[in-house]
Amino acid sequence: MTASSKxxxxxxxxxxAKRKKRMKKKPTTMAGETWHRFKKNKLAYIGMWYLIAxxxxxxxxxxxxxxxxxxxxxxAILLTPNADHWFGTDNFGRDILSRILYGSRISLMVGFAxxxxxxxxxxxxxxxxxxxxxxxxxxxxxxxxxGGIPQMLLAMAIAASLGSGLRNMMIAVIISTIPQxxxxxxxxxxxxxxxxxxxxxxSIGASDGHIIFQxxxxxxxxxxxxxxxxxxxxxxxxxxxxxxxxxxxxxPSPEWGAMLAAGRVYLRxxxxxxxxxxxxxxxxxxxxxxxxxxFRDAFDPRLKN
Amino acid sequence: xxxxxxxxxxxxxxxxxxxLAGCASSNGGGGNNTLDPxxxxxxxxxxxxxxxxxxxxxxxxxxxxxxxxxxxWAFKKNIYETLVTxxxxxxxxxxxxxxxxxxxxxxxxxFHLRQGVIFHNxxxxxxxxxxxxxxxxxxxxNASPSFTMVDWDNTRIVDEYTIxxxxxxxxxxxxxxxxxxxxxxxxxxxxxxSGGDFFKAPIGTGPYKVANYISGDTYExxxxxxYWEEGKPxxxxxxxxxxxxxxxxxxxxxxxxxxxxxxxxASDIERLSSNEDVVVYRDTSLxxxxxxxxxxxxxxxxxxxxxxVAYAVDIPTAIETAYKGxxxxxxxxxxxxxxxxxxxxxxxxxxxxxxxxxxxAGYPDGFSCTLYTDTTAERRDLAEILQNQLGxxxxxxxxxxMEPVAYQGMYARGxxxxxxxxxxxxxxxxxxxxxxxxxxxxMGQQFDAWSDPEYDxxxxxxxxxxxxxxxxxxxxxxxxxxxxxxxxIPTVHREILSAASASLMGFxxxxxxxxxxxxxxxxx
Numbered sequence: 098m099t100a101s102s103k104x105x106x107x108x109x110x111x112x113x114a115k116r117k118k119r120m121k122k123k124p125t126t127m128a129g130e131t132w133h134r135f136k137k138n139k140l141a142y143i144g145m146w147y148l149i150a151x152x153x154x155x156x157x158x159x160x161x162x163x164x165x166x167x168x169x170x171x172x173a174i175l176l177t178p179n180a181d182h183w184f185g186t187d188n189f190g191r192d193i194l195s196r197i198l199y200g201s202r203i204s205l206m207v208g209f210a211x212x213x214x215x216x217x218x219x220x221x222x223x224x225x226x227x228x229x230x231x232x233x234x235x236x237x238x239x240x241x242x243x244g245g246i247p248q249m250l251l252a253m254a255i256a257a258s259l260g261s262g263l264r265n266m267m268i269a270v271i272i273s274t275i276p277q278x279x280x281x282x283x284x285x286x287x288x289x290x291x292x293x294x295x296x297x298x299x300s301i302g303a304s305d306g307h308i309i310f311q312x313x314x315x316x317x318x319x320x321x322x323x324x325x326x327x328x329x330x331x332x333x334x335x336x337x338x339x340x341x342x343x344x345x346x347x348x349p350s351p352e353w354g355a356m357l358a359a360g361r362v363y364l365r366x367x368x369x370x371x372x373x374x375x376x377x378x379x380x381x382x383x384x385x386x387x388x389x390x391x392f393r394d395a396f397d398p399r400l401k402n
Numbered sequence: 403x404x405x406x407x408x409x410x411x412x413x414x415x416x417x418x419x420x421x422l423a424g425c426a427s428s429n430g431g432g433g434n435n436t437l438d439p440x441x442x443x444x445x446x447x448x449x450x451x452x453x454x455x456x457x458x459x460x461x462x463x464x465x466x467x468x469x470x471x472x473x474x475w476a477f478k479k480n481i482y483e484t485l486v487t488x489x490x491x492x493x494x495x496x497x498x499x500x501x502x503x504x505x506x507x508x509x510x511x512x513f514h515l516r517q518g519v520i521f522h523n524x525x526x527x528x529x530x531x532x533x534x535x536x537x538x539x540x541x542x543x544n545a546s547p548s549f550t551m552v553d554w555d556n557t558r559i560v561d562e563y564t565i566x567x568x569x570x571x572x573x574x575x576x577x578x579x580x581x582x583x584x585x586x587x588x589x590x591x592x593x594x595x596s597g598g599d600f601f602k603a604p605i606g607t608g609p610y611k612v613a614n615y616i617s618g619d620t621y622e623x624x625x626x627x628x629y630w631e632e633g634k635p636x637x638x639x640x641x642x643x644x645x646x647x648x649x650x651x652x653x654x655x656x657x658x659x660x661x662x663x664x665x666x667x668a669s670d671i672e673r674l675s676s677n678e679d680v681v682v683y684r685d686t687s688l689x690x691x692x693x694x695x696x697x698x699x700x701x702x703x704x705x706x707x708x709x710x711v712a713y714a715v716d717i718p719t720a721i722e723t724a725y726k727g728x729x730x731x732x733x734x735x736x737x738x739x740x741x742x743x744x745x746x747x748x749x750x751x752x753x754x755x756x757x758x759x760x761x762x763a764g765y766p767d768g769f770s771c772t773l774y775t776d777t778t779a780e781r782r783d784l785a786e787i788l789q790n791q792l793g794x795x796x797x798x799x800x801x802x803x804m805e806p807v808a809y810q811g812m813y814a815r816g817x818x819x820x821x822x823x824x825x826x827x828x829x830x831x832x833x834x835x836x837x838x839x840x841x842x843x844x845m846g847q848q849f850d851a852w853s854d855p856e857y858d859x860x861x862x863x864x865x866x867x868x869x870x871x872x873x874x875x876x877x878x879x880x881x882x883x884x885x886x887x888x889x890x891i892p893t894v895h896r897e898i899l900s901a902a903s904a905s906l907m908g909f910x911x912x913x914x915x916x917x918x919x920x921x922x923x924x925x926x
Binding site: 167169171174188189190257260261343347348349361362363364365366 | 648649653667669673719722723777779782783785786787789790793800801802803804805808
C-alpha cells in the first residue's frame with residue numbers, strides 16, 4: 098500500500114515535472130509557438146541571421162567600407178581581386194567591395210520600403226473588397242487589370258513613363274506588386290468574415306472598422322507576412338532588373354543591378370565585375386526566400402512535423 | 403523541396419561561372435594583320451559568295467531620305483547612291499554624276515550624269531529621277547538641310563543627262579551637301595508605282611538590291627547585276643544582321659557567325675587586335691563629341707558657369723578611361739580633317755580658375771545640374787567620370803541616361819542643362835560644322851538655344867565667300883567666339899571601329915559618313 102502510494106506520488110511528481118519542463122520548452126503564446134516551430138527550420142534560421150547581418154552591414158557601410166562608393170582612380174582600373182581591393186575594382190577604378198557594401202543600403206531600403214507600401218495598400222484594398230461586397234467587383238476587377246499585366250512589364254512601363262531614379266523605380270515596383278497583396282488578403286478575409294466570432298462581434302454592434310482591424314486582419318496576417326517576406330526578395334530583384342535596364346537608379350549609385358549592367362561589357366575579360374554583385378543578389382534573395390518558407394511553415398500548425 | 407531548390411540555385415551559379423571561365427581563356431597572341439585594301443586588280447574572284455555583316459542598328463525602313471543615324475546609312479548606301487560622294491581624303495569625287503561645273507557667278511551648279519546607270523528595276527537613271535529625288539528629299543526632315551539654299555525656280559533639267567542646281571545666293575557648301583547620303587537618287591517611276599512606300603520598292607542604283615528581310619533581325623541583299631561599275635560588286639549576297647549588344651557583335655565575329663562588324667566596342671579592341679583571324683579597322687572620323695550646354699535656362703544661361711565647367715573637367719583623363727585608348731582627345735571645335743578647322747586651343751583643367759568663375763557668377767559653393775547622356779557605353783562612362791570631377795569643386799551633378807528615342811525627345815524639348823552628344827560633319831567643311839550653333843540652325847536639331855547675331859553674320863558671310871582662305875579665316879573667328887562663349891566643350895574625335903575576318907579584303911572605313919562601301923569587298 099505504502100509502496101504503491103509512494104510510486105503513485107512519484108509518478109505524479111514525475112509527470113508534473115515533465116509537464117512543467119514541456120511548458121518551459123513549449124511556450125503557450127501564439128508567437129512563442131510560431132517562433133519555436135520556426136527555429137526548427139535550420140535553413141530559414143540561417144537565412145534570418147544572414148539578413149540581420151546584411152542590415153547591420155548596410156547601416157554601418159560608411160564605417161566599414163575601405164573606400165568611398167564613388168572614389169574614381171584612373172590608376173587602378175579593372176583590377177581583379179587583390180589585397181588592397183578584396184573584390185577588385187571596376188572600369189573607373191572604384192573599389193567593388195565598398196560599392197557592394199553601399200549598394201546593400203539601396204537594395205534593402207528599396208526591398209523593405211516598397212513592400213511596406215504595397216502591402217499596406219494591397220491589404221487595405223483587399224480587406225475592403227472582401228468585406229463590402231458592393232466594392233468587391235469594381236475593386237477586384239481593377240486589381241485584376243493591373244495584375245493581368247506581367248509584373249516586370251508593368252514595372253518597366255511605369256518606370257519608363259515616370260523617368261528613371263530611385264523614387265520612380267520604387268513607385269513602379271510598388272504599383273506592380275499591389276495586386277498580389279490585395280488578392281491574398283481578399284481571399285483570406287472572405288473565409289474569416291463568415292466565422293462565428295465575427296458574427297458575434299457584429300451582433301453586439303461593433304463598428305465595421307473595429308471588426309476589420311481588430312478581428313479580421315489579425316487573423317489573416319500570416320499569409321500576408323509570408324508573402325511580404327518573399328515580396329522583399331521580389332522587390333530587390335525587380336529594382337535590380339530595372340536598374341540593369343537603365344530604368345532604375347542612376348549613376349554613380351552602386352545599385353547591384355546597375356553594377357551588373359555596367360560589368361556585362363567586361364564579362365569575358367573581367368568577370369569579377371559581374372560575379373560579385375550577382376552573387377550578392379543571389380544570396381540576399383535566397384536568404385529571403387528560405388526565410389519566407391520558414392515563416393510559412395511556422396505559421397501553419399497543420400504543416401507541423 | 404528546399405534542398406532541391408538550393409541545389410538548383412547552386413547548379414545555376416556553377417553553370418554561369420563555368421561559362422565565364424570558358425570564355426575568359428582562349429586569347430591568342432599575334433599582332434595586327436595588315437592588308438592591301440581596295441586592291442585594283444582586274445580579275446577579282448571572291449572565294450565566298452556571302453558576306454554577313456553585324457550591325458548595331460536596325461535600318462527600320464528603306465526610305466532613302468529618312469534617318470540621321472550613320473549605321474542606317476551604312477545599310478542604305480548599298481542600295482542608293484548620290485550624285486557625288488566624299489573620299490577618305492575629304493575630296494568630293496564623282497558617283498552618279500561624272501562631272502560638274504559652276505556658272506560664272508557661282509549661283510548655278512551643273513551636273514553631267516553618268517550614262518547607262520540602271521536602277522534595280524532595269525530602267526535607266528535620268529535627270530528626271532534626280533530632280534524628283536531632290537524635290538522629295540527637300541520635304542523630308544532629315545534630308546532637307548541639304549536643300550535649304552536651293553532655288554527651285556531656277557533648278558532645271560537641261561537634257562536626259564544634265565541637270566542644273568541653282569542656289570538662292572552664292573553658297574559654296576552646296577556641292578558637299580549633295581554628297582550627303584540622304585540626298586540619294588531613287589527611281590521616280592518605282593516611287594510613284596509604290597505609292598511612296600519604300601518598304602515595297604527600294605529601287606535605287608546601288609550595287610545591291612533588297613532580296614529579303616525580317617524587320618529588326620536580318621536584311622538580305624543581292625548583287626545588282628546591271629550595276630554601272632564593271633565587275634562590281636564582287637560578293638553576290640550580303641546579309642545584315644542586327645545585333646544591338648556590342649559584346650555580342652564581338653563574340654559573333656570571333657566565332658565566325660558574322661564576317662564584319664560595325665561599331666566594335668572600345669572595350670573589345672584589345673582582345674580583337676590580338677586575334678590573328680580578325681583585322682581591326684581603326685580610323686579617326688569627322689566626328690567630334692561635345693558636352694553641349696543649354697543656354698536658355700539656369701544654370702548654364704550664365705556664360706561664367708559654362709566656363710567654370712570647362713575648367714573643372716579633365717577631358718584627357720576622362721577620355722582615356724571612357725574610350726579605353728580609342729579616339730583622339732578633341733583639339734578644337736571640329737575634327738582637324740574638316741576644312742575650316744582652326745587650331746585655337748581648348749580649355750584645360752584649372753580648378754582654381756573654375757572656383758573663381760563660380761564665385762564671380764555668385765555660386766561660390768557650387769550648384770546643381772543634370773547631365774544627360776544616351777545609353778552608349780562610352781558616353782555613359784564619360785558622364786560618370788565628369789560627374790565625379792565636377793563633384794570635386796562642389797558642382798552637384800546628376801547623370802540621367804536615356805534610350806536614344808527618349809533622348810532625342812528630351813533635347814528636342816530643350817529639357818537638358820547639359821548633355822553629351824557627337825556630331826559628324828558629313829560635308830567635311832566648316833559651314834555644317836559650325837551652323838549647329840547658328841541661331842537659325844537649319845540642321846533639324848537644336849541643342850544650345852544660344853544666339854549671337856555677330857556669330858550668325860560670320861557664318862553667313864563665310865558660306866558666301868568663294869575664296870577658301872578668306873572663308874577659313876571667317877571660320878577661325880567663329881571658333882574663337884564659340885570658345886569664348888563656351889557653348890560646347892569638345893571632348894573627343896571618335897574613332898570609327900570596325901572589325902572583320904582576316905579573309906575579307908578590300909574593306910575600308912568610310913571617314914565621312916561612317917558607312918563603308920561593300921562593293922569593293924571580296925574574300926581572299
